[in-house]
Amino acid sequence: MTPSRRSFLMGAAALSAAVATPEMVRAAAALDAVAATKADWALATQDIEGDMPRQTMRLIHGRAPAGLQGALYRNGPAKFRRPGGSATHWFDGDGMMRAFRIQDGQATLEARFADTPKRRTETELGAVLTPGFGTRGDARARIGSNDDANAANTAVMVAGDQVWALWEAGSPLAMSASDLSTEGFVTLRDDLKGMPFQAHPRYAPEGSIWNVGLAGNRAVIWHLNPDRSLNDAQVVSLPRASYMHDFTATDRHVILVLQPWVFETHAMPVISGLAWRPEMGTQVLVLDKDDLSKRRLYDLPGFFHFHLGDAWAERDGTIRFDVAASGDPRFAVDGARVLVDGHGVVPGDPAKLALITLRPDGRADMTYSDVVGEFPKADPRRAGLKRSLTAHTSGETLGRPLPTGLAVHDWDSGRSNAFEFGVHQVVEEAVFVPKPGATAERDAWLVGPSVNLKDGRAELHVFDVARIEDGPVATWQADTALPAGFHGVWAG
Amino acid sequence: MKTVAAIAPILALAAVLAAAPAFAADLTVSFPSVAPQGQIMVAVFNSEANYDGEGPPAQVAMLDAAGGQTSVTFDGLPDGDYAVRAFHDLNGDGKMNTNPFGMPTERFAFSNNAVGNMGPASWERAKFAAAGAVVQSIDLK
Numbered sequence: 058m059t060p061s062r063r064s065f066l067m068g069a070a071a072l073s074a075a076v077a078t079p080e081m082v083r084a085a086a087a088l089d090a091v092a093a094t095k096a097d098w099a100l101a102t103q104d105i106e107g108d109m110p111r112q113t114m115r116l117i118h119g120r121a122p123a124g125l126q127g128a129l130y131r132n133g134p135a136k137f138r139r140p141g142g143s144a145t146h147w148f149d150g151d152g153m154m155r156a157f158r159i160q161d162g163q164a165t166l167e168a169r170f171a172d173t174p175k176r177r178t179e180t181e182l183g184a185v186l187t188p189g190f191g192t193r194g195d196a197r198a199r200i201g202s203n204d205d206a207n208a209a210n211t212a213v214m215v216a217g218d219q220v221w222a223l224w225e226a227g228s229p230l231a232m233s234a235s236d237l238s239t240e241g242f243v244t245l246r247d248d249l250k251g252m253p254f255q256a257h258p259r260y261a262p263e264g265s266i267w268n269v270g271l272a273g274n275r276a277v278i279w280h281l282n283p284d285r286s287l288n289d290a291q292v293v294s295l296p297r298a299s300y301m302h303d304f305t306a307t308d309r310h311v312i313l314v315l316q317p318w319v320f321e322t323h324a325m326p327v328i329s330g331l332a333w334r335p336e337m338g339t340q341v342l343v344l345d346k347d348d349l350s351k352r353r354l355y356d357l358p359g360f361f362h363f364h365l366g367d368a369w370a371e372r373d374g375t376i377r378f379d380v381a382a383s384g385d386p387r388f389a390v391d392g393a394r395v396l397v398d399g400h401g402v403v404p405g406d407p408a409k410l411a412l413i414t415l416r417p418d419g420r421a422d423m424t425y426s427d428v429v430g431e432f433p434k435a436d437p438r439r440a441g442l443k444r445s446l447t448a449h450t451s452g453e454t455l456g457r458p459l460p461t462g463l464a465v466h467d468w469d470s471g472r473s474n475a476f477e478f479g480v481h482q483v484v485e486e487a488v489f490v491p492k493p494g495a496t497a498e499r500d501a502w503l504v505g506p507s508v509n510l511k512d513g514r515a516e517l518h519v520f521d522v523a524r525i526e527d528g529p530v531a532t533w534q535a536d537t538a539l540p541a542g543f544h545g546v547w548a549g
Numbered sequence: 550m551k552t553v554a555a556i557a558p559i560l561a562l563a564a565v566l567a568a569a570p571a572f573a574a575d576l577t578v579s580f581p582s583v584a585p586q587g588q589i590m591v592a593v594f595n596s597e598a599n600y601d602g603e604g605p606p607a608q609v610a611m612l613d614a615a616g617g618q619t620s621v622t623f624d625g626l627p628d629g630d631y632a633v634r635a636f637h638d639l640n641g642d643g644k645m646n647t648n649p650f651g652m653p654t655e656r657f658a659f660s661n662n663a664v665g666n667m668g669p670a671s672w673e674r675a676k677f678a679a680a681g682a683v684v685q686s687i688d689l690k
Contacts (some may be wrong), residue, residue: 200666251653
């Protein structure tokens with residue numbers, strides 16, 4: 058029974074105290090019929106009922122580029138609905154790790170759920186009842202610690218023979234890189250057990266990893282050695298308690314962008330405690346990696362964002378980075394509910410790429426491009442260093458959610474090149490994979506999947522960064538679809 | 550988690566405990582899967598108010614986990630409803646250690662292996678009736 062039908066019947070019963078009449082039943086059925094009219098993109102948020110064993114994907118276009126060997130690990134929610142209650146927000150489905158492996162010109166795909174306490178409890182009780190980012194949850198939830206609510210559904214990083222499923226408010230969940238079986242939550246040091254480790258670690262040029270975790274107006278700044286052991290973790294105070302999904306870094310700085318979507322009450326789900334205060338503007342806090350107590354604060358007009366690009370510092374101290382920015386958090390509050398409903402209109406304008414510049418004299422400015430884009434990714438050889446290119450998803454339009462293309466934007470020339478699949482594809486984040494032995498920024502591939510809505514199948518595409526407008530150089534297709542995921546990482 | 554952390558000061562007040570009446574229930578609390586390290590702090594409560602931190606536990610015990618002790622029996626409890634809070638004091642400092650954001654870093658559990666909802670397990674989830682010989686087998690998580 059859908060919520061609309063249930064509330065209709067409950068409302069009617071409360072008004073009349075009568076037994077349901079045939080008219081009431083017909084009206085309720087009509088509401089159900091509306092709910093059953095799924096949008097053409099609804100496959101992108103479908104439920105997956107179980108793990109997907111490894112299958113060989115079929116090459117349906119082009120040829121596998123010579124020298125492209127490795128695995129694309131991707132994470133994303135894949136189970137939203139249960140008979141006794143459902144997630145009502147895109148960010149609250151159970152995490153499912155995907156592995157697209159490319160070897161000797163062949164591609165395979167497998168996917169496995171993160172075996173979390175949340176998923177175990179909800180499977181046992183037949184209901185999604187754990188509160189989350191936008192899902193209210195209910196009194197049956199079993200949450201003794203934050204990791205009991207960990208959906209492990211947002212992103213992934215490679216750690217030796219493991220991949221770590223990342224969420225926003227809890228520990229990384231270690232899974233085997235070879236078969237994606239769950240091994241357990243990662244504690245980087247005993248006294249830091251359960252500290253949040255967010256979903257967008259930043260890789261420094263020398264191979265170490267920086268990350269953040271938030272609790273109100275405090276953040277833990279993580280620094281991991283290249284082998285993923287802990288180098289350091291320090292707690293810093295922040296000028297405000299903003300919602301922050303991502304941060305960025307140069308080779309010398311950690312950069313926290315504090316948007317005016319601020320925690321005003323302690324409440325669950327998370328979004329119910331947040332208030333949009335654009336008049337507060339956006340603050341950018343820059344910390345010196347060598348001494349986190351050295352900080353500078355910049356002010357910008359208020360904007361909303363989830364994702365930032367890698368930052369770089371120039372000789373004179375100027376810092377630049379890009380952002381997928383939009384006017385307000387309506388997508389995060391309402392749009393993501395529409396996605397799980399599988400029908401309806403997503404409010405708000407799609408995000409556009411903008412370049413933020415922090416100047417040595419303390420001024421900051423933000424220049425919007427006219428490019429619609431999300432899921433920005435850049436050359437890993439240049440992480441934290443000067444670069445020109447941002448690869449990103451494209452093609453979102455007002456009123457229709459989810460991207461339909463991929464594009465590369467050049468910040469130096471202002472030129473954008475794009476490939477548009479059309480509305481029969483939901484295009485996911487693509488990662489930047491350097492060509493073996495090459496150093497130029499354009500000497501790279503983009504590797505990323507899509508949901509082919511027409512065929513009802515998952516696809517994996519490889520693009521040449523230098524010629525993205527020509528379309529994929531290779532496309533493989535699986536024999537079934539997976540829902541759209543969030544973030545991935547390439548292991549070469 | 551505040552009330553879990555509060556076990557430590559309550560244990561320090563254990564000297565105020567009266568001797569239990571010499572009849573009725575024998576409660577055994579065991580931790581079969583505990584690692585042989587540190588000590589296990591156990592507090593038994595006989596009312597919801599005290600369980601929620603408003604008063605002292607009816608009984609307390611400190612198990613020498615490092616020395617292999619994994620269970621304790623509280624003899625002669627009056628028949629009634631009880632609930633247990635326990636944590637594994639790995640480093641033996643007598644405290645429930647927390648991370649910098651205040652979340653417990655040492656394993657803890659409640660009777661019935663009950664799990665809370667954004668906090669300690671409620672009395673409603675953790676309580677059990679004690680009469681005669683009762684065993685609570687608890688996994689510290």
